Amino acid sequence: MHLSIATTKNRATDLGFLLHKHPDRVFESSQDRSSKVRATGFYAEAGEDRCEFCLHVEVDPVERVRGLAWSDGIAQYVEPQPFLAGSYMSHAISLALRSAMNGVATSKDAAEDARLKALVEETWPLEIVVSPVRTSRGLILRLFEPLGWNVEIDSVPLDVPGGVRETDLHTIRLAGSHAVRDALTHLYVLLPALDPQRHYFYGESEVEKLLEKSSRWLDGHPSKELIVSRYLSKSRELRETAFLRIDEGAGVERDVPEAQERQSAHDGRHQRIVQVLQAAGARRIADLGCGEGRLLSRLAELPGQLEFVGVEPSSRDLDKAKKNLSRNPSRQMDDRIKLVHGSVLYADDRLKDFDAAVLSEVVEHIEPDRLAHMERCVFGEMSPRMVVVTTPNGSYNAVFGLPAGSFRHPDHRFEWTREEAAIWAQKVSTTYGYDYDFSGIGDFVEEYGHLSHFIVFRKV
Template identity: 30%
Template sequence: MHLMLKARGAGSGAVSRLLAKNPHNVYDRMEKGVRVRIVYITDTESEIEVLIHAEPDPVDLVRGTPNGYDITQYINDREFVTSSLFCSYIRPALGTALNGKPKEDYVQWVEHPFDMELSFGPVASDLPDRVVEELFSSLGYAVTLERDELSYTFDLKKKSSIRRIRLHGQVTVQNALRQLFLLIPVLDNYKHYFISEDEIDKIKRYGEGWLENHPLKELIVRRTLRFSELIRKYELQEGALSVSVEQAGELNQISDKDINESDEGIQDGSAGEVERSESPVSLNELRYRAITEVVTGLPVKRRIVDMGAGEGKLSARLAYISGVESILAVEPSGQSRLRAMERFAKLEDRSGVIAMPEPVIGSLYYFDEQMQNQDVMILCEVIEHIEAYRLNGIMDTIMNDYRPDVLLVTTPNKEYNEVYTMEQESFRHHDHRFEWTRAELAERCEEWALQGNYTFEIRGIGDYAEEYGQPTQLVIFERRKENGS
């Protein structure tokens, strides 16, 4: 994690005074358990270059947290990137510059625009390049985005998913830092802390003088405040944005299974808020209904695997289906499995329960012989969290090694994102690695079915929109019976 700040021209030496860091002394301190260093590479009256660097311990990031013992810490390949974490680490060191209150002798330089170059990264963003560029070019910067070219000995992908960003423009030190402190978390769309009303004060403070007229203000506000209630409060204080609260919820919180949803399937307004807050039934609820209807109608459904079961909501529903004898609720997250165990324990005292789900630690990345030869395997909102290049291998394992009689797969319909007025190329959730159109999914299903000796049918789930279809796609694979097997 780093930020490079370079200024050229007469008076550039004043930058070190605005930062309140002596160029002759290396700033090297621990902030929140992370080593933060500020080093001046060049220091003259006409040119100054400073490196701001944060070096966290990845083990300390999860030690003592609820996710500390999850195996997902080892299989999640998301790069460690410049995000809200980085901003929180370096903020104490840059407080003087952010507040614009240097020593009295240098107050005159606070409003002075320097010829400045800023570079930072790596940044992982779900925003397309054109949107990233517009975020900064609208502020007067010339923007350069750099992606690393990757070289593999096998067919993978040609470009890294991360970007490094370089900006050049005439800007004050205070405005440059305030813009970055607000926009870096917007790029990453990730906050590592609880988002409260303090975030409204921060967006007003750091956005003063530039955010009001920014053409992407709605996007910035939405991704900073995230929750409909906070967006509403901000609108009341600042004047209404053109985006409605309901639309903000659709754009920002479009659902994923088991992300902060209630037992009834209506979600609580955090990172997985219900897709359409005006609708009485969430899309997540509709997915569960569709899956349970398919399973109920199957002639054989004794043994079921709910792969990526999360907190066990779907598995708990399957427990009431007549003809079911065993349910393996497979999930890599320890925290989610604990919640699933609590949910399953409540089933013991309820009438109508046919089979008690069994929580199992596991992942599609690892072979598990107990998954073999089951009647039904379910991947509900799972495959889009896997890198696309890995899917062929995983589907080969499922169809040719596990060999379930029926495989049910749900995944988002990318075309329907247009109905949510989402930015082009953006995803419904920060952890999605891809989202496919109906044609793209059908093409992949053709390949998998042929290689695995399955037939398949694709159905839509959710409200239908002309030209765009339905928000979720459900694929029903059935293994061909040969020679009575």
């Protein structure tokens, strides 16, 4: 991996003061053993008219997997991540240029100290080259151009013999006038956002790093939500925490539904389902594929003479649902709830005469060639007045950095794009006599849509 930062500013060698790297010396860092990263810094040019600092980053592909449990055979040694300028390059920037990124420049001489502090805040004409980056060209432009960079991209295909064709590899060339500290934070945050396959597990501290390093520019970026979603792609909870922190910092007041959707994708989805069922006046409700009873728990909070039936093919999940629904002072399950061992793939006389049925994140677990059986059993045989369906939006997977054709869960058999979901909804409504409303639920990114599709069928 390679990164170079060059400037043509007057007294260009002042760049060395900001980077804390002497032009006559070679910098080497191979910090913690767990990272297996070695960063070497040197100056390719150091003159008064132009100065260029280079950072060469190497990762030992054998040491990085030593002691880990891998199931992909030799692929662990030849997979490309150790050679891509993503999270490893971001980590190397932190190792080698942390003080520069934090805007630290000091001197014991008072006059020189004042001059260096002024240099930290000044904009510099900068030329940056970073390579190789694995992502789409459009995403590179979308993330860097709004920050004032002129972007040039050189691309080569990444083809692994006998393997699946991956996206191209790019050399990114950036030109623009920025404070050096800002330029480094752009790279530190956006490189992992471009290719969010991390080389480490992360927790709440990652939210702090993101907000701290991007504090001078993220709030005004038009793709702010996309950056946060990709930077924290492995953890829904951390993304929601980051969004709330950003909103609080900006003094944004959100209406209740949107705020609650941010708190949890599950809670937001369930809240919306409950609102739709209440508005329809549904009194007999079937949760088809109820799992461990999370939606039933939410429905049980509703007052009145209601009836809820949870249908689940997994006996283990039914046992968990019964325990979860009995977590109350009486340690008894609400007598309005019944749990049924069954499947949406088989007609069941116990499920007749219901006002509403819910298929929340269920249909994607069904083999495509068996969907017709589910449609016949639910929309034909059961035939409730309303059916609420939520299912993952396959287009949104790009936000998580998932390769094309990959799914969010190993048990998913498909994940529809908006167009594919709309075609399915139209087919079902025509075949079984339903009208439908098609919308989305969860986090929204303009290019990809909502996290999940939200479809409400109503019997004509």
